[in-house]
Amino acid sequence: MSGQQDLAGEHCRPLRGSEHAIDPTQAAALLSSLLGWQIDETGCLQKAFGFSSYTATMLFVNMVAGLAERENHHPDLEVGYGRVIVRYSTHDVGGLSRNDFVCAAKIEALARI
């Protein structure tokens, strides 16, 4: 898991105007360091998290939102009782950027605390 540890220690960086989405080979390499994340049919990096109470669900939502503000990179969230689906993509490149994987790795680290 050293790849994931490294990724979680990075920060999102501003994207250059000319920057493109990362290619599938790079995406697959980054994905392999994340536990249980997948690239969904719309090209988003996503994972579903389960919780035993609504309080635990909302604590997680707020931790993810705090991280989103600090990194200035905001996921889409689907929130129900005891479940949250987190989806990242990078609008400015029209696909996935390294920033999406950095945030996913940080959320993995959060979920283990």
Place this chain on the structure above:
Amino acid sequence: MSGQQDLAGEHCRPLRGSEHAIDPTQAAALLSSLLGWQIDETGCLQKAFGFSSYTATMLFVNMVAGLAERENHHPDLEVGYGRVIVRYSTHDVGGLSRNDFVCAAKIEALARI
């Protein structure tokens, strides 16, 4: 808007085991007292809310979550930067109950504060 005011002042009540979903006529009557809510293609009562910042978005999410806990009736939420879609339905009746409309009216009242 007196209908909406009345609905917002109610509380969710526990459902009897034999209770059925409300019928389309009752649903239409309750819906007419709510501003901008609709019944979506899956039969959920839903509304999309827009916000000018992520902070405002998350404050709204947390107000809705607090209401959900107090009323013990929890919506599905789709949360992105500056937008929240709220969807209510009542699992125990396999459709819509009056509780869904009570919570929608309370959220309308929250959104005006």
